[in-house]
Amino acid sequence: MAKLKYLVLHCTATPEGREVSSDDIRAWHTTPVSKGGRGWSQVGYTDLIHLNGEVERLVDNNEDANVDHWEITNGAKGYNSISRHVVYVGGVVADGKTTKDTRTKAQKAAMEAYVKEFHKKHPNVRIIGHNEVAAKDCPSFDVQVWLKEIGINQ
Numbered sequence: 371m372a373k374l375k376y377l378v379l380h381c382t383a384t385p386e387g388r389e390v391s392s393d394d395i396r397a398w399h400t401t402p403v404s405k406g407g408r409g410w411s412q413v414g415y416t417d418l419i420h421l422n423g424e425v426e427r428l429v430d431n432n433e434d435a436n437v438d439h440w441e442i443t444n445g446a447k448g449y450n451s452i453s454r455h456v457v458y459v460g461g462v463v464a465d466g467k468t469t470k471d472t473r474t475k476a477q478k479a480a481m482e483a484y485v486k487e488f489h490k491k492h493p494n495v496r497i498i499g500h501n502e503v504a505a506k507d508c509p510s511f512d513v514q515v516w517l518k519e520i521g522i523n524q
């Protein structure tokens with residue numbers, strides 16, 4: 371068990387406007403590599419923010435300041451034992467390749483409420499984008515700029 375240090379924001383890297391279910395994500399992440407999945411033992415994110423702003427919990431979490439073994443999700447290599455990962459549905463335009471902040475109004479509102487509540491509870495846990503700890507475009511927007519916009523100074 372380690373201390374929680376990061377809240378990492380992600381996108382599903384799926385086309386704008388297309389819904390993704392928790393079953394989809396579970397299948398992508400936990401299906402054996404031989405069958406086209408990632409072959410992980412656990413899904414990559416604790417919470418999933420749907421297009422309509424609904425927040426779906428994928429992996430149990432007791433909301434305390436530690437990352438228990440059973441809370442670990444596989445969102446960012448090298449950071450999982452000290453992180454919580456949250457993902458919104460979307461992140462690329464319809465061609466499926468070009469990065470874009472596709473968050474709907476409802477998703478932005480839900481994410482804002484989520485990070486504000488989280489920050490209140492865990493003021494010393496740094497909120498970052500996946501792209502700040504890996505050479506990736508995820509989550510398709512600048513998390514630090516957005517946090518300032520919504521009044522979070524960490």
Ligand SMILES: [Zn+2]
Pocket residue numbers: 379380381445500508509
């Ligand atoms: Zn990511």
